Amino acid sequence: xxxxxxxxxxxxxxxxxxxxxxxxxxxxxxxxxxxxxxxxxxxxxxxxxxxxxxxxxxxxxxxxxxxxxxxxxxxxxxxxxxxxxxxxxxxxxxxxxxxxxxxxxxxxxxxxxxxxxxxxxxxxxxxxxxxxxxxxxxxxxxxxxxxxxxxxxxxxxxxxxxxxxxxxxxxxxxxxxxxxxxxxxxxxxxxxxxxxxxxxxxxxxxxxxxxxxxxxxxxxxxxxxxxxxxxxxxxxxxxxxxxxxxxxxxxxxxxxxxxxxxxxxxxxxxxxxxxxxxxxxxxxxxxxxxxxxxxxxxxxxxxxxxxxxxxxxxxxxxxxxxxxxxxxxxxxxxxxxxxxxxxxxxxxxxxxxxxxxxxxxxxxxxxxxxxxxxxxxxxxxxxxxxxxxxxx
Amino acid sequence: xxxxxxxxxxxxxxxxxxxxxxxxxxxxxxxxxxxxxxxxxxxxxxxxxxxxxxxxxxxxxxxxxxxxxxxxxxxxxxxxxxxxxxxxxxxxxxxxxxxxxxxxxxxxxxxxxxxxxxxxxxxxxxxxxxxxxxxxxxxxxxxxxxxxxxxxxxxxxxxxxxxxxxxxxxxxxxxxxxxxxxxxxxxxxxxxxxxxxxxxxxxxxxxxxxxxxxxxxxxxxxxxxxxxxxxxxxxxxxxxxxxxxxxxxxxxxxxxxxxxxxxxxxxxxxxxxxxxxxxxxxxxxxxxxxxxxxxxxxxxxxxxxxxxxxxxxxxxxxxxxxxxxxxxxxxxxxxxxxxxxxxxxxxxxxxxxxxxxxxxxxxxxxxxxxxxxxxxxxxxxxxxxxxxxxxxxxxxxxxxxxxxxxxxxxxxxxxxxxxxxxxxxxxxxxxxxxxxxxxxxx
Numbered sequence: 001x002x003x004x005x006x007x008x009x010x011x012x013x014x015x016x017x018x019x020x021x022x023x024x025x026x027x028x029x030x031x032x033x034x035x036x037x038x039x040x041x042x043x044x045x046x047x048x049x050x051x052x053x054x055x056x057x058x059x060x061x062x063x064x065x066x067x068x069x070x071x072x073x074x075x076x077x078x079x080x081x082x083x084x085x086x087x088x089x090x091x092x093x094x095x096x097x098x099x100x101x102x103x104x105x106x107x108x109x110x111x112x113x114x115x116x117x118x119x120x121x122x123x124x125x126x127x128x129x130x131x132x133x134x135x136x137x138x139x140x141x142x143x144x145x146x147x148x149x150x151x152x153x154x155x156x157x158x159x160x161x162x163x164x165x166x167x168x169x170x171x172x173x174x175x176x177x178x179x180x181x182x183x184x185x186x187x188x189x190x191x192x193x194x195x196x197x198x199x200x201x202x203x204x205x206x207x208x209x210x211x212x213x214x215x216x217x218x219x220x221x222x223x224x225x226x227x228x229x230x231x232x233x234x235x236x237x238x239x240x241x242x243x244x245x246x247x248x249x250x251x252x253x254x255x256x257x258x259x260x261x262x263x264x265x266x267x268x269x270x271x272x273x274x275x276x277x278x279x280x281x282x283x284x285x286x287x288x289x290x291x292x293x294x295x296x297x298x299x300x301x302x303x304x305x306x307x308x309x310x311x312x313x314x315x316x317x318x319x320x321x322x323x324x325x326x327x328x329x330x331x332x333x334x335x336x337x338x339x340x341x342x343x344x345x346x347x348x349x350x351x352x353x354x355x356x357x358x359x360x361x362x363x364x365x366x367x368x369x370x371x372x373x374x375x376x377x378x379x380x381x382x383x384x385x386x387x388x389x390x391x392x
Numbered sequence: 393x394x395x396x397x398x399x400x401x402x403x404x405x406x407x408x409x410x411x412x413x414x415x416x417x418x419x420x421x422x423x424x425x426x427x428x429x430x431x432x433x434x435x436x437x438x439x440x441x442x443x444x445x446x447x448x449x450x451x452x453x454x455x456x457x458x459x460x461x462x463x464x465x466x467x468x469x470x471x472x473x474x475x476x477x478x479x480x481x482x483x484x485x486x487x488x489x490x491x492x493x494x495x496x497x498x499x500x501x502x503x504x505x506x507x508x509x510x511x512x513x514x515x516x517x518x519x520x521x522x523x524x525x526x527x528x529x530x531x532x533x534x535x536x537x538x539x540x541x542x543x544x545x546x547x548x549x550x551x552x553x554x555x556x557x558x559x560x561x562x563x564x565x566x567x568x569x570x571x572x573x574x575x576x577x578x579x580x581x582x583x584x585x586x587x588x589x590x591x592x593x594x595x596x597x598x599x600x601x602x603x604x605x606x607x608x609x610x611x612x613x614x615x616x617x618x619x620x621x622x623x624x625x626x627x628x629x630x631x632x633x634x635x636x637x638x639x640x641x642x643x644x645x646x647x648x649x650x651x652x653x654x655x656x657x658x659x660x661x662x663x664x665x666x667x668x669x670x671x672x673x674x675x676x677x678x679x680x681x682x683x684x685x686x687x688x689x690x691x692x693x694x695x696x697x698x699x700x701x702x703x704x705x706x707x708x709x710x711x712x713x714x715x716x717x718x719x720x721x722x723x724x725x726x727x728x729x730x731x732x733x734x735x736x737x738x739x740x741x742x743x744x745x746x747x748x749x750x751x752x753x754x755x756x757x758x759x760x761x762x763x764x765x766x767x768x769x770x771x772x773x774x775x776x777x778x779x780x781x782x783x784x785x786x787x788x789x790x791x792x793x794x795x796x797x798x799x800x801x802x803x804x805x806x807x808x809x810x811x812x813x814x815x816x817x818x819x820x821x822x823x824x825x826x827x828x829x830x831x832x833x834x
Contacts, residue, residue, distance in 0.1 A: 343751050343752065345751050389794035
């Protein structure tokens with residue numbers, strides 16, 4: 001036909017050049033993800049400092065390839081120099097409120113790669129269920145999973161997720177949230193949780209992890225020793241959010257302990273006591289940690305390289321919190337405006353898009369401490385039947 | 393298909409009398425289905441007056457499902473399948489039961505919108521299955537609208553040729569027949585909606601001269617508005633078009649739309665203005681709208697079809713036939729609208745509180761469940777005119793990738809409200825049953 005576009009020289013090869021080899025390693029917060037893409041007549045060249053940049057560039061390249069009505073694949077002449085603004089671009093999945101089969105997680109990792117996300121924040125256990133099969137404490141999932149046969153992540157499942165993610169340049173940052181959000185830990189670890197009291201007698205219900213027992217810290221040490229070995233990333237997310245003090249207050253042994261320690265009536269001091277010991281344990285395992293903002297808000301003494309995860313929308317408004325966290329010298333992650341589980345009618349992607357993470361009062365050094373953010377898909381109303389269309 | 397539903401998931405499946413393991417007593421050998429009426433209806437189509445009542449007796453050795461017509465047998469079969477459960481050893485159990493059941497409302501519908509986004513056949517059929525699990529009996533197929541015209545018309549092939557999103561995003565006559573038959577086998581009526589005079593942008597692509605040209609001063613702007621009500625050609629077209637629709641869709645009713653007619657374009661058009669003068673309508677364009685609607689209603693009546701219309705048609709005082717069904721969809725003060733519609737003697741169905749496309753965070757099924765359709769001022773006779781309702785899933789943000797999880801199980805709350813007795817309102821009890829039902833539907 002006369003109107004046909006005259007195509008240039010057909011190209012058959014994309015040359016990928018990576019300056020520093022490192023295909024067998026795991027990605028990290030410091031990984032270089034920059035790349036250059038040169039498309040010109042007869043030459044397709046993708047170059048990057050590290051393999052992680054090559055992955056990002058490959059994704060971009062795949063998006064540039066078009067197909068015309070005759071079925072011919074084509075690509076426009078292009079010159080691209082690209083690199084991420086923020087080094088931590090994460091997605092949170094919650095596999096405790098509802099179990100997510102392996103394929104749902106792997107599928108999510110694929111789509112994350114299409115969108116250049118590089119951190120999979122695996123909120124693996126919580127109050128409703130404990131699907132993580134621990135080899136140190138097999139009873140945890142035996143007693144705590146929704147179904148110990150069908151609704152668990154075996155060691156090989158976990159390794160598959162980690163490797164599948166690695167091949168896409170995605171870090172797996174696991175979260176074992178304590179001392180709150182731990183009801184499912186109780187059945188498999190008797191004595192771990194605080195027994196609540198109704199007057200003089202135990203009511204039969206349980207609260208957060210019991211911070212006054214030595215056995216608690218022995219357990220925590222062993223568990224995190226395992227977690228540190230299983231998950232290769234430098235960072236572990238330790239949670240620390242929404243600790244309900246009611247149960248602690250009701251327990252006479254705890255009241256006695258509060259007295260002994262001179263904490264008075266301030267249960268945040270007790271929470272800090274637990275968290276500090278947890279942080280020390282995890283540090284001694286040579287891991288870095290991320291914590292939810294309450295740990296910072298409650299004045300817990302944390303190491304300077306702690307990352308604080310800002311999630312609360314109000315009191316204080318999250319931009320103020322970002323300013324406070326970075327002013328105090330900590331690195332910050334933003335999730336507050338990106339709770340994608342909170343669905344609403346219409347094009348709500350726009351509200352998420354309009355967020356400007358650095359829009360707070362602060363000096364340049366502060367702003368540099370914002371290392372990125374995470375979109376969160378909490379699982380109260382989400383399982384494999386609706387995860388993908390809700391998230392993407 | 394009910395055998396599959398009940399026993400299909402079982403680990404122990406094999407040929408023979410049944411998947412029972414060790415013979416346990418007492419044993420249920422058979423479910424006998426008895427349809428009493430001499431005209432059971434197996435080769436016919438369900439309609440508004442069909443009998444959906446059934447009587448189920450589960451006792452050993454034979455359970456009996458009795459219904460007047462096949463439609464009741466279908467409902468009873470669904471119930472029976474929900475009673476059968478599997479224990480941890482793979483045995484199938486059913487409790488001894490005596491059930492006498494019938495729907496509270498005769499019109500229990502789901503609206504699907506295939507114009508804002510095309511829905512592939514598979515998607516529609518999956519939802520018909522889900523509807524049957526929830527005893528819904530009407531598919532309100534909002535098949536065309538402004539955005540696209542996927543219905544392949546036999547008399548006017550240009551409509552979909554030019555109006556569909558693309559050549560393959562259409563419903564051929566065979567597709568339509570498939571949907572109608574698939575629905576029929578589940579006791580579901582298919583009521584198509586060809587919404588006019590508004591919501592018709594896509595019609596203008598394949599039918600030049602149908603829509604009103606809008607003007608800016610003396611000049612046509614190049615854009616078009618609602619169907620042009622002043623031309624004879626419009627009514628010639630509609631006569632032909634609805635002749636086809638009436639024969640393609642076997643249900644006694646056709647939904648004619650009539651909602652959200654924007655008068656601006658009509659107002660701008662000098663020929664329309666002149667017509668208004670001639671007819672003595674003054675500046676009341678609602679009168680022009682009613683003029684149009686009435687003519688369409690007459691056309692459709694001549695094909696012996698009943699009509700369903702959106703509430704504006706009633707609100708704007710068009711002359712409706714006495715058996716017109718008015719669909720109340722505007723949320724603001726809908727109880728008041730129900731009173732007005734029924735007071736004027738028209739049949740009504742309720743959609744207003746059940747726009748399921750309006751998603752929100754959390755357990756919003758509860759607010760759909762809490763709706764009591766008869767909570768409006770009116771006499772006994774008036775209340776009888778409310779024949780049911782519809783859960784609507786408009787398609788602006790919905791396609792095959794998210795239709796099913798968005799619609800279900802929230803629509804189940806509406807299904808129960810429309811079928812069950814008015815005193816079935818306990819949310820905690822409903823929650824327990826809904827969670828089980830959802831897993832069953834999966």
